[in-house]
Amino acid sequence: MEKDELHALFQDIAEPSQAATRGKDSGFADLGFAKVDLTRKQRNGYPEVIYGEGKTAEQIIGIIETMRKQTVNILCTRLSSEKFEQIKKVEPDAAYHKEARCALVNRAEVKKTSSYIAIVTAGTSDIPVAEEAAVTAEAYGNRVERIYDVGVAGIHRLFARLDVIRAAKVVIVIAGMEGALASVVGGLIDKPLIAVPTSVGYGTNLKGVTALLTMLNSCASGITVVNIDNGFGAAYSASMINHL
Amino acid sequence: MEKDELHALFQDIAEPSQAATRGKDSGFADLGFAKVDLTRKQRNGYPEVIYGEGKTAEQIIGIIETMRKQTVNILCTRLSSEKFEQIKKVEPDAAYHKEARCALVNRAEVKKTSSYIAIVTAGTSDIPVAEEAAVTAEAYGNRVERIYDVGVAGIHRLFARLDVIRAAKVVIVIAGMEGALASVVGGLIDKPLIAVPTSVGYGTNLKGVTALLTMLNSCASGITVVNIDNGFGAAYSASMINHL
Amino acid sequence: MEKDELHALFQDIAEPSQAATRGKDSGFADLGFAKVDLTRKQRNGYPEVIYGEGKTAEQIIGIIETMRKQTVNILCTRLSSEKFEQIKKVEPDAAYHKEARCALVNRAEVKKTSSYIAIVTAGTSDIPVAEEAAVTAEAYGNRVERIYDVGVAGIHRLFARLDVIRAAKVVIVIAGMEGALASVVGGLIDKPLIAVPTSVGYGTNLKGVTALLTMLNSCASGITVVNIDNGFGAAYSASMINHL
Amino acid sequence: MEKDELHALFQDIAEPSQAATRGKDSGFADLGFAKVDLTRKQRNGYPEVIYGEGKTAEQIIGIIETMRKQTVNILCTRLSSEKFEQIKKVEPDAAYHKEARCALVNRAEVKKTSSYIAIVTAGTSDIPVAEEAAVTAEAYGNRVERIYDVGVAGIHRLFARLDVIRAAKVVIVIAGMEGALASVVGGLIDKPLIAVPTSVGYGTNLKGVTALLTMLNSCASGITVVNIDNGFGAAYSASMINHL
């Protein structure tokens, strides 16, 4: 924890008028359409992440250029392949993870943890959300184990992989439809479990609301939940836990 | 199936003006506040059941008296113990099932089926709904096996009773909270499964809506669902299936 | 029921680490993106069904190839005609049911039941869901009777076909809009009734939620319900009942 | 239609400052807590009705005293028996309709219509709402025919009374649970049908919302709907139609 930088941050909070004139020294870079947070790593342990949805390729490039000097492995989530093509021309080191719909820029080797995060899905259709989680976790220096398509309709598939799940330091369970897998895994492990409902399903699945409700009401303890399809958020929290 | 009585019923449908003058011959007894259905057994296989909620003890007694001549084992569901006390004075053969909140009147021996209905609950708090189902099923001549408190938080309890569940002709699974038990059982048996969501839970359980949604969206096949806390309805359908 | 295979299955559950090394002997085939369930027939009475939505044609072909050696009449539901065209090139015996949006592969003669499933719809727009049910039921060896467009706006159409509905061993009622047909049929038959709400309607129909709620709250007994537009699920349960 | 009074009303609208000084001549009597509408009969054909819920007995008495000089058969709905007892002491000609939870004050003979309103209920528990409708309709000079407990679970009961329903000038159908009765009646008559959903039911009935949705989405034409348990409103509209 860099105490000095943190202190400076709060100084900025205390004296807003000075910060306004100091510009970038105030802890962010003001691009007009965006105020890029330059002290998030000090406050939160990780640099700002670019949420690609609803931003133009030009805006994303502007943010990347601002972050590039001080951040490696800049992560951009919810990025269409069309926008990536435009970004790629300006940022030639950018790499796209198609299934995860994520890009990484200014890439560098990151030391991986020895403990790992287990990422478990109920079905094949949940894999894009799982890959968003996996790419995020790996970008943050975590070892990841993928255990896909072990939903409760064929519960023996889960039992066959239970050892690798139980040996993780933290487990992410990703499921759509009725989301029952989170409860079953939660009842069989002694590690923190982060559940991610997905919008996979139809009718009364209500675009993932059913899986969300299932996970929030689990009879198994030790389960916390993130927003529907939020693979990134689950991995972010899991990474914090895995690095403890 | 008594074809002749059925034919008479449809005659009544065809000639309403005559039926109106024929009174009770029209297939029902008109008590003013209620028109007691006297041909339900011919049409549906079971006599009318008295839904006690929202009826006074006096109204219930009136309906019992009308049914008594032609029906044995008159079932009254959703009956408070206070109302039962009033009914008991007039109908001394009435028996009350406290946990199930049901009463049986005009009781008679019914031949039990050799095949049985398995009634499975996730928790202890689901037992009142399970007992409503069990009392109904037994009144209709079904053998019943009760397997209570085997929710997925301790899934080995379910596996320990799986043999008796798998050997049933039809299975009723009753669960509140997130209702995941239905999916797990559904993935392990080859018999029709009727799922009953209960209002057990709090917060986003939404008085049983979460368990209902879970059951409707199950990734396991072969599951059909009834209304929240509707133990009677599940047993009614299960009895039809068990008698096939 | 093949007891020995079932026992082996539970052995696998007990010793996950062995199962993991045994690979396919563990009861499933691991394709990476999917773990194809190879013991579902032993557990559930029917082989795994491929849910086509959200899977690529390549993934579906991979699963078919895995199942082909041990399963006949492989069913793939929710399959677009575009994907089918791709599959057809690799699986020339595949047959597409356009209205049902289902494909059958590795087809073989199945002995049909003498008893039958009645499939009843309220309107013409409910026919695609009904055909998904019919194709599923026939693939599972059931005789099917189709009674389409007999909704309560013209209730005499229903009465004209009531004999064929009453003679079924199990009845599927499919309706959108307000879904009242399920209650009316339920009040006139003495067989299990599985109700399927459809998303046909507009405004406060809420994409089928209204029909679902109607069916769950039916004043007629003996009705169980599946998810909106889930013709497959209704037929799966009906087939279990019809084979009892 | 008293054109002169109506013209005066609109004059008041045009010149609010004058009306304010004219007091009661402005078309209402200002009691502080209430502004009693004295021109509603000219505008709407019926005098103001007192909605008892959320008003004290004192407030209700104050409104009655204001209306008494110009209005006969003052109707107060949603009135508890406790409040009525207090009112009765001051208004000795007040009569209470217990099941309807309505009171009538300043009673006078009203000439009844020769045509009649049919009030039809699905069950016994719907009767309180039906009686609110019946008392309202009769207070407004309508002949009423009550046809209670003819829900679709025993549809022959409906057919037995179909003649009296078909002969009405306007029909009110009152149903809780799934509310299917409205669609069935709507498909069999050629008169305007006003449907009243009731809060009778449990679980996913959602306090009447299910019956409301059913009625709004009816496949039968010619059905309009009022708020849940709004027997008064249905009778008010029906009376307007019956007097055409």
Add this chain to the structure above:
Amino acid sequence: MEKDELHALFQDIAEPSQAATRGKDSGFADLGFAKVDLTRKQRNGYPEVIYGEGKTAEQIIGIIETMRKQTVNILCTRLSSEKFEQIKKVEPDAAYHKEARCALVNRAEVKKTSSYIAIVTAGTSDIPVAEEAAVTAEAYGNRVERIYDVGVAGIHRLFARLDVIRAAKVVIVIAGMEGALASVVGGLIDKPLIAVPTSVGYGTNLKGVTALLTMLNSCASGITVVNIDNGFGAAYSASMINHL
């Protein structure tokens, strides 16, 4: 009312097996995908209407051909212009009402009523729903007065047209957004008012649900409500009332 035909209809209800063999004499024509209701005019006063949504042009043509012999002014609602072009080739007398998205076939002169239906909208965007209502009402022989764009944001526009609204026999009020117009008109007239919520609006308008709720909870009496955007249904009921 043709009593004899009605009697025959109920005969069919009574003896379903005979009706099945009699085919079209049973009161409908069975086209396989549809059972065209041929006795609706006897039962309901109007012939069956073709709901175009979810039906192919071929299906619609088939139904028109079946109805043509006994019905004039066949109405088809919710019909896209694309489908109409296909129908027009086979049915050259078909006329399309673009704004209303309705077609009329087998057209004939109908005697118009002297009393009229007032159709009132809050805004310009509500006009398509209003035209569906107007075309329907005119097809059924009603005189119609259109009063468009008189919403409460400029309430003097409403007052300027109040005379023509008050002189109608029945009033249809069509509004989106918050739907307040229905309450205001309801407070100023003494005729039945049918309110139609439209899906015009955004955000918490929830595709018309807000306007629907407003109309159901109106503090003005004498208002009944139909489904969102259901111009046809409002006109159907209004026509019944206007012909009394």
Add this chain to the structure above:
Amino acid sequence: MEKDELHALFQDIAEPSQAATRGKDSGFADLGFAKVDLTRKQRNGYPEVIYGEGKTAEQIIGIIETMRKQTVNILCTRLSSEKFEQIKKVEPDAAYHKEARCALVNRAEVKKTSSYIAIVTAGTSDIPVAEEAAVTAEAYGNRVERIYDVGVAGIHRLFARLDVIRAAKVVIVIAGMEGALASVVGGLIDKPLIAVPTSVGYGTNLKGVTALLTMLNSCASGITVVNIDNGFGAAYSASMINHL
């Protein structure tokens, strides 16, 4: 605006560890169960208000004692008369406004504004919410005009009072049921309008949600909305505007 005090506040924000030792100097008084905000007047223009719901009388007394030295006219909202009786014993200058369910303590004369806030209700049952607003506004030094029971069912009552509404500096409109009054008033004035939905109504009123939705979707401009029954919040904002 006391700049110096504000600066001190932000100093506290900057140096949390010092603030913690300084105790009350940090801008709040720490009572363990509560941290009473002592700088809210500097930041927000008004001192903290005590929300009585969910606090014990003892807790409320503790907070009053802390605030008393620096604040006059301490306002406590959502206070039952039972709790007030307990408080009154310790704070003898406390005054209770029964209809508003508010108490004022440490009362002092406040200079009233010459401009005023108009508080308008649709019905008699909305008065408790209106009084909460009126007591709040008066405690904050605003002149208030009450215009009660002028809902749109009798719109001439509104027009008769329009002059006094139009002459206000800011208008609060309070309505339950369908809440249409807000739109009508909004269309007739040129001042900011704050709309308060109330939970008055039944059935699909959904405890005020309907009135809220109506107000959020108003076709009239210049309307902003607060939470259901939030008379206090409306008056707080109106007071800010009235003091501009």
Add this chain to the structure above:
Amino acid sequence: MEKDELHALFQDIAEPSQAATRGKDSGFADLGFAKVDLTRKQRNGYPEVIYGEGKTAEQIIGIIETMRKQTVNILCTRLSSEKFEQIKKVEPDAAYHKEARCALVNRAEVKKTSSYIAIVTAGTSDIPVAEEAAVTAEAYGNRVERIYDVGVAGIHRLFARLDVIRAAKVVIVIAGMEGALASVVGGLIDKPLIAVPTSVGYGTNLKGVTALLTMLNSCASGITVVNIDNGFGAAYSASMINHL
């Protein structure tokens, strides 16, 4: 306030039949598809605004032509660039604000206020809604300060701009996702705050409903709320306040 014109308006209300013959003198111009409100400026302080959604370019041009003689700076919101291109051909002085999706026609210099409205957004994706607000406010003669992308994830960005926010006469806070920014700003200022929820977000954001609920339930006082994405409405109210 032009009293005479206002009086004339109410005369029109009083005598609707005269107004109907007087045509445009009645306070509006009747274009058939629209009744353009010509007295809104007298009643509400601002002329009618054209809501572009759901209107054709032809309809919009017709309304502009009607308003042009008496109104400068005619504002058209929710206008696609396609429609604008069509309008531009006929109205060459029209100017389009692309990000705001607004057009201004018949432009004229308006004197700006010395006090200003602060428009604050949580993120970059909220800017289109903010620009709709800014264009509206500027068209109505308000000075505007834009403070974009200062959401609570990096709260120091907000503190750095707090001075400019606190110095505004009224503040608009625009936020999607969880909308927490409104509460934080509300706790730090002593001016009226109008909160605008946006539909930015995914999953349980429910298209802006979450942000709306957050804002309605804020623990900070002095916050009023408008419909989701309603930048126009917020600016309209803010302008009224800023001009006090």
Add this chain to the structure above:
Amino acid sequence: MEKDELHALFQDIAEPSQAATRGKDSGFADLGFAKVDLTRKQRNGYPEVIYGEGKTAEQIIGIIETMRKQTVNILCTRLSSEKFEQIKKVEPDAAYHKEARCALVNRAEVKKTSSYIAIVTAGTSDIPVAEEAAVTAEAYGNRVERIYDVGVAGIHRLFARLDVIRAAKVVIVIAGMEGALASVVGGLIDKPLIAVPTSVGYGTNLKGVTALLTMLNSCASGITVVNIDNGFGAAYSASMINHL
């Protein structure tokens, strides 16, 4: 981790028929109304917890007696003081935490962690949920720091305690109303944050649903969420993380 006991557990899963005869050796004790899970500590790291809601005092005593031999610090949550009084008579070492509504039985010293869990509340009314969390965490051997009533309406209170929050190993944030505190804290710390929505609030708070939605949609990363009012669940997960 006791591998041998775990292996035995899975043996039970594998051979259900044996387990059924072995009784308690199967990993649970069968009390009829409950199957007490005796291997939860091996599987999940903590023994079973008794959820007191919906269980009778007798049932709870039965479960305690079963657990007492192998478990210390048996925790019973959601326990009313009435039930506790009954339990206390039989279990004299039981201690009740009134504000938390929890009881601890068979108490023993547990070694506390050196790292701690920070429990933060927005208001005073959230304290009962916070105490449920604190009692749970302490029972599981965690050091706890309580920081109560630091909601965003007076954000300086939060900043004054930020140091103690930032120094925790895991943070629990508990808030009702709009729940914005979770986002603000989340943006200022670099540790896992578990957010607990409470049912504190009124109107559109919807019994905690609003706070839940806020927390799920937080713009700050690193936040996971549990069910409304679920202090126990948050502490359970936090304890797992704190013990890593």
